[in-house]
Amino acid sequence: METNRYDVIIVGAGIIGLSAAYHIKENNPGTSVLVVERKAAPVQGDTAKSVAAVRDTFTSEVNRLFAGSTIDFYKHVQTDLGFNINLDLISYLWLLDAHQFKTFEGIENGMREHGIRFRVLDRTELAEHIPDLVLDPASEESKIMGLTGVHKAVQGLDCGTVAPELVSKFYEDEYRRMGGEFLLGTEVTSIRVVAKDQLGLPGEPFVWQEKVFGGIETGKGFIAADTVVLASGARAPFLLDRLGIDGLVRPKKRQVFQLRSESLNRLLETKGLNEQNVLPFTILPRGGVYLRPLKRERSFWVAAADDIGRPFSYEEEPAAEENYYTYNVHPILSEYLPCFTNLRPMNSWAGLYDINSLDSTPIIERISNCIIATGMSGSGIMKSDAVGRVVDALYQHRDEAALFGNKKINVSRIGLENRAVGKEEFVI
Amino acid sequence: METNRYDVIIVGAGIIGLSAAYHIKENNPGTSVLVVERKAAPVQGDTAKSVAAVRDTFTSEVNRLFAGSTIDFYKHVQTDLGFNINLDLISYLWLLDAHQFKTFEGIENGMREHGIRFRVLDRTELAEHIPDLVLDPASEESKIMGLTGVHKAVQGLDCGTVAPELVSKFYEDEYRRMGGEFLLGTEVTSIRVVAKDQLGLPGEPFVWQEKVFGGIETGKGFIAADTVVLASGARAPFLLDRLGIDGLVRPKKRQVFQLRSESLNRLLETKGLNEQNVLPFTILPRGGVYLRPLKRERSFWVAAADDIGRPFSYEEEPAAEENYYTYNVHPILSEYLPCFTNLRPMNSWAGLYDINSLDSTPIIERISNCIIATGMSGSGIMKSDAVGRVVDALYQHRDEAALFGNKKINVSRIGLENRAVGKEEFVI
Numbered sequence: 062m063e064t065n066r067y068d069v070i071i072v073g074a075g076i077i078g079l080s081a082a083y084h085i086k087e088n089n090p091g092t093s094v095l096v097v098e099r100k101a102a103p104v105q106g107d108t109a110k111s112v113a114a115v116r117d118t119f120t121s122e123v124n125r126l127f128a129g130s131t132i133d134f135y136k137h138v139q140t141d142l143g144f145n146i147n148l149d150l151i152s153y154l155w156l157l158d159a160h161q162f163k164t165f166e167g168i169e170n171g172m173r174e175h176g177i178r179f180r181v182l183d184r185t186e187l188a189e190h191i192p193d194l195v196l197d198p199a200s201e202e203s204k205i206m207g208l209t210g211v212h213k214a215v216q217g218l219d220c221g222t223v224a225p226e227l228v229s230k231f232y233e234d235e236y237r238r239m240g241g242e243f244l245l246g247t248e249v250t251s252i253r254v255v256a257k258d259q260l261g262l263p264g265e266p267f268v269w270q271e272k273v274f275g276g277i278e279t280g281k282g283f284i285a286a287d288t289v290v291l292a293s294g295a296r297a298p299f300l301l302d303r304l305g306i307d308g309l310v311r312p313k314k315r316q317v318f319q320l321r322s323e324s325l326n327r328l329l330e331t332k333g334l335n336e337q338n339v340l341p342f343t344i345l346p347r348g349g350v351y352l353r354p355l356k357r358e359r360s361f362w363v364a365a366a367d368d369i370g371r372p373f374s375y376e377e378e379p380a381a382e383e384n385y386y387t388y389n390v391h392p393i394l395s396e397y398l399p400c401f402t403n404l405r406p407m408n409s410w411a412g413l414y415d416i417n418s419l420d421s422t423p424i425i426e427r428i429s430n431c432i433i434a435t436g437m438s439g440s441g442i443m444k445s446d447a448v449g450r451v452v453d454a455l456y457q458h459r460d461e462a463a464l465f466g467n468k469k470i471n472v473s474r475i476g477l478e479n480r481a482v483g484k485e486e487f488v489i
Numbered sequence: 490m491e492t493n494r495y496d497v498i499i500v501g502a503g504i505i506g507l508s509a510a511y512h513i514k515e516n517n518p519g520t521s522v523l524v525v526e527r528k529a530a531p532v533q534g535d536t537a538k539s540v541a542a543v544r545d546t547f548t549s550e551v552n553r554l555f556a557g558s559t560i561d562f563y564k565h566v567q568t569d570l571g572f573n574i575n576l577d578l579i580s581y582l583w584l585l586d587a588h589q590f591k592t593f594e595g596i597e598n599g600m601r602e603h604g605i606r607f608r609v610l611d612r613t614e615l616a617e618h619i620p621d622l623v624l625d626p627a628s629e630e631s632k633i634m635g636l637t638g639v640h641k642a643v644q645g646l647d648c649g650t651v652a653p654e655l656v657s658k659f660y661e662d663e664y665r666r667m668g669g670e671f672l673l674g675t676e677v678t679s680i681r682v683v684a685k686d687q688l689g690l691p692g693e694p695f696v697w698q699e700k701v702f703g704g705i706e707t708g709k710g711f712i713a714a715d716t717v718v719l720a721s722g723a724r725a726p727f728l729l730d731r732l733g734i735d736g737l738v739r740p741k742k743r744q745v746f747q748l749r750s751e752s753l754n755r756l757l758e759t760k761g762l763n764e765q766n767v768l769p770f771t772i773l774p775r776g777g778v779y780l781r782p783l784k785r786e787r788s789f790w791v792a793a794a795d796d797i798g799r800p801f802s803y804e805e806e807p808a809a810e811e812n813y814y815t816y817n818v819h820p821i822l823s824e825y826l827p828c829f830t831n832l833r834p835m836n837s838w839a840g841l842y843d844i845n846s847l848d849s850t851p852i853i854e855r856i857s858n859c860i861i862a863t864g865m866s867g868s869g870i871m872k873s874d875a876v877g878r879v880v881d882a883l884y885q886h887r888d889e890a891a892l893f894g895n896k897k898i899n900v901s902r903i904g905l906e907n908r909a910v911g912k913e914e915f916v917i
């Protein structure tokens with residue numbers, strides 16, 4: 062049936078699937094494209110649950126190109142195209158202890174040479190700009206936790222925050238305008254493996270046959286495709302495991318807590334660190350605790366990067382854990398920023414990262430006529446546009462992708478077979 | 490309780506766990522070591538289900554060192570120590586089509602320079618030595634399957650087969666003799682994560698605490714350990730996922746079929762290719778089908794390497810599938826070697842590979858006080874001794890491991906953080 066075959070089927074209508082759909086449709090106008098999404102509407106999954114910060118402060122070339130070109134594209138969408146995506150370049154602020162700053166000094170020149178804009182703030186400047194900040198936590202609790210003093214801060218100037226649902230809406234609208242289709246509320250249960258040259262025998266494909274992907278099985282039946290793009294984030298391993306393909310990713314829960322109080326107003330309205338006169342997106346020296354200000358909502362989103370001890374585990378509807386805030390995040394937060402002391406979250410939620418433990422960099426690979434785009438590791442939103450362009454380059458069997466700003470990148474570097482993404486050193 | 494704490498607990502009594510136990514106990518005599526195994530005896534899991542072929546024909550330095558030194562150690566055990574492990578260096582024989590031989594020519598000199606002993610056989614020699622071999626399959630079925638002709642063969646001369654249960658028995662006996670302990674019939678349900686500096690509060694470890702591994706939870710209670718070694722092969726991801734550690738491995742089933750018939754006797758007794766006058770361990774040009782001769786049992790083990798389409802999936806008791814032999818293995822086998830036509834397997838079984846899709850090379854990494862040894866990818870038996878020595882080097886916090894024959898290797902190359910194992914080119 063003609064309506065049950067597409068040139069391209071994209072699994073997942075998060076920001077990655079939508080960016081891929083947009084770029085494939087834009088660069089291959091005659092191509093029929095279907096985006097299949099299990100939720101009733103696009104962008105209802107993990108994309109919507111992100112704290113959605115974007116930064117270009119990376120040492121590895123792939124990360125710099127991916128994030129830098131995506132941020133430039135976001136500027137273009139907001140400024141040149143006039144499509145509001147709430148891009149706010151309020152900067153990133155890493156509060157570093159002496160040991161962390163030493164690590165930073167080892168990578169500082171390399172980043173500067175690559176044109177990444179940042180500045181270093183000393184304790185006097187920090188005390189002046191952020192009077193709520195305790196530079197040297199000294200309470201009994203601080204000692205028990207072994208908290209270290211803030212030695213310096215590094216401010217990434219071309220960094221900030223964005224509204225991922227609006228970025229996604231941009232991709233979605235443009236994709237629809239070009240004739241792209243959606244199938245919503247439909248779960249993809251498997252990708253069908255078929256023999257390239259089918260014999261019509263039961264039991265195909267056999268070991269001795271060359272295999273390709275025939276399309277997708279869904280709760281509503283089979284849909285054929287010439288190419289399948291797998292962009293379903295933390296759900297991708299389910300489909301990949303059934304094919305015997307390892308995307309090298311595992312799902313891990315990350316939680317976000319929203320806090321609002323008059324006691325936070327002065328911190329929120331931090332002066333002089335950006336044009337917006339708001340606290341930058343700020344990372345504390347300990348526990349991977351970070352804060353995103355929401356000036357309009359007069360609140361903060363707070364989260365922490367927990368690693369060992371937080372299982373790899375898939376949940377349909379992951380939930381935030383109040384005890385996680387109370388006993389893990391709040392103790393650190395309230396020592397460095399006592400204005401948070403005893404505040405309870407007014408709201409909380411959780412999403413799933415698709416963690417690539419190898420190098421925390423996206424894995425974009427073509428396997429026969431299937432293209433996988435996984436392993437965003439929590440940086441999918443700041444790299445979405447580059448990922449979509451690399452997927453399109455793979456779709457077109459091109460060796461090189463042109464990222465926004467016409468920066469070129471060899472696509473095989475981002476795959477598994479010839480992976481060469483380099484080691485990211487800015488992991489403070 | 491003193492009896493419930495060990496210096497080292499090793500999870501898994503397969504060949505890898507036993508090699509690690511042996512080397513740790515041998516090199517750290519005062520150390521208390523416990524090997525915990527869910528089966529009622531050692532070596533009842535996937536080690537026992539392997540076809541147990543060993544080869545040194547690799548292009549990557551790590552594979553050459555790991556397999557080469559392990560084979561040398563096996564020779565030492567059998568010859569110098571007089572412990573029979575049924576090591577039979579009957580050689581490997583790759584039957585290659587023209588395209589595959591071209592690939593081989595690209596790596597031939599590199600292997601020769603590294604002292605790997607092999608020779609190339611032409612069609613005349615093959616026809617003379619193996620009269621049962623069809624060099625140019627020409628049947629209707631062959632055409633449908635697209636089978637290619639045998640162009641040349643490559644014979645790896647220092648390769649062969651071994652009895653993994655006997656190798657394991659060697660490690661086990663020596664380990665016991667040195668005072669090493671076992672806890673059998675005991676399933677490890679998790680590795681316990683604890684705070685390095687415990688406060689005695691409920692909910693520990695918290696995000697702000699440094700974490701270490703405290704020991705193992707088992708069906709029979711908790712056992713404390715200063716170091717935990719995870720050597721449980723295809724079962725390792727269960728324990729690792731719960732810790733939030735990705736060992737980059739997935740379980741995949743591999744099946745073995747045993748065939749016996751008078752029609753196979755001439756093939757079995759192939760003359761002139763080795764001292765034993767037996768068919769070498771032989772790989773067909775198509776479908777990854779390979780044969781291991783068993784001269785004493787007057788039979789062959791036959792298996793095939795199926796890849797895409799064979800899911801990653803864990804099963805407690807994986808079983809061989811008769812249809813897999815009938816429709817996938819037999820069609821290829823009987824075209825190149827018609828003496829197998831219409832023979833049915835007299836026996837079959839299946840085991841699980843712990844597949845590392847990144848580079849098919851073992852991953853041996855220390856994470857705090859846990860050492861993981863996973864990703865054997867089907868070559869654990871031919872690398873067991875080197876893996877055990879690298880585990881011991883990590884246990885001793887040494888940068889370098891001395892493999893058998895005093896070959897040195899930097900251990901961080903084998904881990905994830907600074908992985909540099911190189912690409913294996915001999916994957917025909």
